[in-house]
Amino acid sequence: MSLLSCACGNKETKKRRAKNISTASIGSKDGSPKTAQTEQQPQEGEEEVEEDMEQIDAAQVQPDPLQYELYAVIGKGHSNISTITLAKNTATDSLVAVKRVNLELWPGELRYLQNEMAFTQMLSHRNVLPFYCSFISGQELWAVMPLMAFGSCRDLIHAYFTSGLPELAIKLIMRDVIAAVDYLHYRWVIHRGIKASHVLISKSGRVCLSGLHNAFYTIQNGQRLRTVHDFPLHAADCVHSYSPELLEQNLAGYSFNSDVYSLGILLCELANGQAPFADLPATAMLLEKMKGTKPHLADSTTVSEFVIDEDAEYPPAEGMEDQPTSSQERADAIFFKRTFAPQLHDLAAACLERDPHHRPTAGQLLHHPVFKSIKNCASSVLPSQLQPVTPLTDQSNIPKDLTMDDDDFSRKMSEVSMLEDWVF
Amino acid sequence: MPLFGPKTKSPQELVKSLNDCLKALENAKEKESKRYVEETSKLLHTIKTQLYGTLDQEPVTEQVAALATELTQANCLHNLAKNLQYIDFEGRKDVVAIFNNVLRRQIGPRHPCMDYFVTKPEVLFILVKGYENQDIALNCGMMLRECCRFEPLAKSVITSPDFYKFFAYVEVSTFDIASDAFSTFKDLLTRHKVFVAKFLEEHYDEFFRHYQLLLNSENYVTRRQALKLLGELLLDRHNFTVMNRYISHPDNLKLMMNMLREKSKNIQFEAFHVFKIFVANPNKPKPIMDILLRNKERLVDFLTKFHTERSEDEQFNDEKSYLIKQIKELRGAEENMS
Numbered sequence: 001m002s003l004l005s006c007a008c009g010n011k012e013t014k015k016r017r018a019k020n021i022s023t024a025s026i027g028s029k030d031g032s033p034k035t036a037q038t039e040q041q042p043q044e045g046e047e048e049v050e051e052d053m054e055q056i057d058a059a060q061v062q063p064d065p066l067q068y069e070l071y072a073v074i075g076k077g078h079s080n081i082s083t084i085t086l087a088k089n090t091a092t093d094s095l096v097a098v099k100r101v102n103l104e105l106w107p108g109e110l111r112y113l114q115n116e117m118a119f120t121q122m123l124s125h126r127n128v129l130p131f132y133c134s135f136i137s138g139q140e141l142w143a144v145m146p147l148m149a150f151g152s153c154r155d156l157i158h159a160y161f162t163s164g165l166p167e168l169a170i171k172l173i174m175r176d177v178i179a180a181v182d183y184l185h186y187r188w189v190i191h192r193g194i195k196a197s198h199v200l201i202s203k204s205g206r207v208c209l210s211g212l213h214n215a216f217y218t219i220q221n222g223q224r225l226r227t228v229h230d231f232p233l234h235a236a237d238c239v240h241s242y243s244p245e246l247l248e249q250n251l252a253g254y255s256f257n258s259d260v261y262s263l264g265i266l267l268c269e270l271a272n273g274q275a276p277f278a279d280l281p282a283t284a285m286l287l288e289k290m291k292g293t294k295p296h297l298a299d300s301t302t303v304s305e306f307v308i309d310e311d312a313e314y315p316p317a318e319g320m321e322d323q324p325t326s327s328q329e330r331a332d333a334i335f336f337k338r339t340f341a342p343q344l345h346d347l348a349a350a351c352l353e354r355d356p357h358h359r360p361t362a363g364q365l366l367h368h369p370v371f372k373s374i375k376n377c378a379s380s381v382l383p384s385q386l387q388p389v390t391p392l393t394d395q396s397n398i399p400k401d402l403t404m405d406d407d408d409f410s411r412k413m414s415e416v417s418m419l420e421d422w423v424f
Numbered sequence: 425m426p427l428f429g430p431k432t433k434s435p436q437e438l439v440k441s442l443n444d445c446l447k448a449l450e451n452a453k454e455k456e457s458k459r460y461v462e463e464t465s466k467l468l469h470t471i472k473t474q475l476y477g478t479l480d481q482e483p484v485t486e487q488v489a490a491l492a493t494e495l496t497q498a499n500c501l502h503n504l505a506k507n508l509q510y511i512d513f514e515g516r517k518d519v520v521a522i523f524n525n526v527l528r529r530q531i532g533p534r535h536p537c538m539d540y541f542v543t544k545p546e547v548l549f550i551l552v553k554g555y556e557n558q559d560i561a562l563n564c565g566m567m568l569r570e571c572c573r574f575e576p577l578a579k580s581v582i583t584s585p586d587f588y589k590f591f592a593y594v595e596v597s598t599f600d601i602a603s604d605a606f607s608t609f610k611d612l613l614t615r616h617k618v619f620v621a622k623f624l625e626e627h628y629d630e631f632f633r634h635y636q637l638l639l640n641s642e643n644y645v646t647r648r649q650a651l652k653l654l655g656e657l658l659l660d661r662h663n664f665t666v667m668n669r670y671i672s673h674p675d676n677l678k679l680m681m682n683m684l685r686e687k688s689k690n691i692q693f694e695a696f697h698v699f700k701i702f703v704a705n706p707n708k709p710k711p712i713m714d715i716l717l718r719n720k721e722r723l724v725d726f727l728t729k730f731h732t733e734r735s736e737d738e739q740f741n742d743e744k745s746y747l748i749k750q751i752k753e754l755r756g757a758e759e760n761m762s
Contacts, residue, residue: 063597103645104688110645114603119599121562124513134599136645139688141599185479187517219521222528222570225477256479361479422681423718424674 052388063135065142067091068098071400074392075151078213079237081105086147086392094116095393096132098167099143112233113141116213123187127180129200129208148208149391150383154197157273160389163334164273164298167341171374173199174267174347175366176207181263182362185256188224190216192232194262203391205382214238218255227253239282240275244289245356257356260365264295264351271297271340271348273317292354297345298335343370353400433470435491439498443469446503447511461512463748467513471495475525494525496537497514501526505550505567508560510560516563524570538574545580550642552586555605557595565604572608582612582623595646597632604648613653617662624657624666639679648691655697671702674711681719684726690758693731696744703747724751 068087074097075084083100089096101113117134124130131145150156153173156165163174177199191212198211214232218225227350231249232238239247243261245254269275276295277285296302347370353359360368383391433441445467449460474491477483495501504511504519511519527537541547548571554564571577590612593605613620624631638650640745658667670676680702683695702712716723728749734740 041433063599068603103648104690110603110649111607114600114607118562118604122517135597136599136643139644141645142601187514219476219524222521222524222526421685422678423722424678424715 008364013402036117050376062091063133065135065137068096068144069400070098073093075155078234081107087144089144095147097145097147099131099145100137101141101143102139103141104139108234113214116215117143118261119189119212119215119217123189123212125180125183125207126206127176128183128212129210146202146208147392149203149393150201150386150389151247151354151392152197153199153201153270154195156201156386156389157196157269164271166385167271167344168346168374168377169382170267170270170371172205172377172379172382172385173207173270174263175374176379177209177266177373178263178362178365181259182366184215185259186363188218190218190228191242191259191262192216192235192246193238194259195238195265195275196266199266201382201386203383203393205379207379207382208343227255229253240278241269243356244286244292244354247286247289254356256361257359260351260359261353261363263362263365264348267344267348267351268295268297271299271344279383289354294349294352294354297340297348300336300339301345303332303335319407341370341373343373346370429612429631434691435474435487435494437468438471438474438491439494439500441622442471443498443500443503446500446507446510457510461510461515464510465512465515465518468515468522472518472521475522489529492529493536495522495526496540499544501537502547502550504543505547505554505564505669508554508563516560519564520563527567527570535574538571538577541571542576542580545577547584548577548581549584552581552589555589555596555601558601561601562604565608569608569611572615575619578612578616579619582620582725587612588630588634591638594638594649595643597643599645602643603649604644606646610649610653611655614660617660621660621662621666624663628666628669636679639683644688644691648688648694651691651694651698655694658698658701667701668705671705672709672712674715677702677712679714681715684730689731696730696740700743700747702752713756715753717752718753720751720754724748727751 067090069090071086071088072087073083076082077084077099078101082099085098085100087096087098088094103110103113106113117131120128120131129145129148131143134141134143136142151159153165164170177194181191181194192214193211194209195211195302198209200210202208213234216228216230216232218228227315229249229251231246235242241262243254243258245252246258265275269278277288279289287315347365350360350368351365438730442464445460445464449457449464451762452460470489474487475483501523504523508516508519527535527541529535529537548568551564551568551571555561568581590605590609592610594600594602596605635650635654638646639654641647641650657663658670677699680695680699680728684692684699686692701707703716705712708716727744730744731740
């Protein structure tokens with residue numbers, strides 16, 4: 001299984017817009033402007049690419065398929081209809097990721113994809129994945145974005161950290177994701193899709209939130225909505241991270257703090273290797289959440305609770321039961337051995353409050369005590385925490401994707417033969 | 425903490441400062457502009473917060489009313505649109521939020537801001553032109569669509585020569601801008617049906633000459649969306665006269681028949697919905713009849729095999745059987761003689 005497999009829906013904002021914000025960051029409530037600056041200069045690889053792209057974007061990175069050499073598929077999104085392909089931009093000689101959606105196979109309205117693109121274009125924050133440009137190539141929509149060389153957190157868990165990521169990595173990732181969510185909320189956007197496969201990590205450890213296809217802008221028709229009743233259209237793969245009030249779909253509606261609940265689920269997913277309730281059917285998951293069952297981080301202080309839970313109606317929240325006993329035992333052993341900081345447990349508990357009004361806001365979460373210990377810790381530490389997984393930095397030993405040329409050829413051939421048939 | 429904080433600016437003062445800033449921004453040299461950009465951004469943020477409130481604070485009704493009136497009367501929305509490219513990234517989004525809020529404001533049955541724009545429609549064309557600058561295109565699109573909800577403003581746009589710019593905008597290579605322009609284009613053509621029907625009748629030739637280019641576009645999405653919109657326009661009963669005219673031209677029929685054979689299933693399907701009108705027309709002009717007759721066998725054969733996988737779609741299958749039946753029963757003058 002490829003390191004980067006199953007990244008779901010990598011989304012973007014615009015790089016050239018980042019330029020604007022860096023010159024005047026008024027109104028952008030970037031959580032850590034200082035870190036941003038100190039970090040962006042000395043980074044190699046990925047960050048360099050971005051710098052390059054930023055400077056030459058207008059002049060050289062054209063929305064033109066001929067500017068991209070495609071290599072292997074490194075991820076899938078949108079229930080496998082879109083693919084993320086590693087590509088080289090020949091104008092800048094830099095590696096990028098290209099999300100390709102075959103519009104012919106796209107089941108819904110094109111409008112939905114357009115909304116998603118427009119959304120990402122209107123955001124600019126270092127922890128929200130931008131995209132450089134988007135255009136049509138044949139029957140495909142291409143969105144060009146920075147290469148996130150470590151893939152998504154889901155990929156990392158899948159590839160190596162099956163029982164969860166190291167504590168420091170979790171903290172660093174959560175800090176950046178919360179900064180992104182705080183930015184979105186401050187701009188009155190509800191993300192509605194926060195989960196590990198939407199959290200991507202670059203070679204230098206920059207964490208980016210993506211997956212904005214379900215995002216909701218709470219300003220509608222010139223008015224701001226206090227509560228939202230809209231249920232996301234394409235929610236099938238996100239329901240497990242949704243808050244109880246969103247899933248209930250009742251008259252009370254939901255609001256920004258629904259995202260905060262999802263942050264709690266994300267935290268559990270990062271720490272335990274699996275999202276809470278992930279193995280339950282959707283209805284059972286819904287019942288658990290409505291009952292107010294609070295998922296935990298699995299470590300020596302909580303693992304006993306999971307054992308007791310075994311007789312319960314449903315399998316324990318962390319759901320390691322379905323796996324073969326050997327790996328179950330292995331996971332248990334790991335859970336027993338480790339102990340997360342009490343503040344990390346506290347962070348999860350605060351996010352996962354059943355009553356939305358009891359949850360802290362994203363802005364408050366940024367000042368949660370758990371992040372005090374990493375106050376001076378830059379995201380560039382993150383890659384060292386992810387060893388032995390290595391980032392994808394070199395395309396030289398990856399086969400080139402030649403299917404596009406074939407497609408083009410067969411399309412031309414079929415068009416030739418078709419036009420001859422009617423007699424006018 | 426000082427006992428008496430700095431006095432908050434009145435709506436008049438806020439709008440005046442903003443107008444001054446915008447003016448300075450427009451004429452500022454590179455070096456000084458940064459200061460004005462920051463100042464503008466701050467003012468915009470303050471105004472937006474007063475109009476919408478904050479996460480835990482509701483807006484003050486009187487303040488909102490005063491601010492909206494002032495923004496309209498002091499020509500501030502116009503100035504914002506005009507200088508949008510000089511405003512920073514977050515500031516532009518605030519402009520959109522402010523603009524759309526003020527435009528929606530109602531006093532009884534009146535929309536003061538809309539009334540103002542009716543007398544000063546330049547702002548609409550500034551927004552249309554915004555599509556040419558990719559940094560502000562999407563922002564302009566959001567404001568323009570809000571304007572197009574009002575019939576008088578939509579009329580101004582459609583009847584101006586600038587309307588034909590949209591045929592170029594919907595084809596630009598950048599997908600997000602092209603598709604945003606298409607949304608606006610579609611809104612313009614579908615929202616105020618009575619007016620649009622009249623417009624299409626009066627400007628049939630010019631409009632469809634342009635539209636033909638979209639249907640023949642190299643760009644798959646343009647082709648697909650244009651075809652779908654064409655079907656919607658022709659099948660709307662308001663556009664009956666236009667439809668009749670469209671389905672009398674043999675070239676249009678040829679185009680649809682060719683599109684039925686496109687590789688893309690989606691384009692085939694959309695083409696079917698236009699093609700069916702030609703066949704269902706009870707008074708087919710001779711050139712149309714001739715083409716259908718010449719291809720009678722082929723069409724029956726083709727339609728029988730057409731999209732058989734859509735077995736679930738009852739309406740489609742009914743229409744298809746109806747078309748096959750109609751085509752089988754076609755009798756031309758020559759046939760009657762022989």
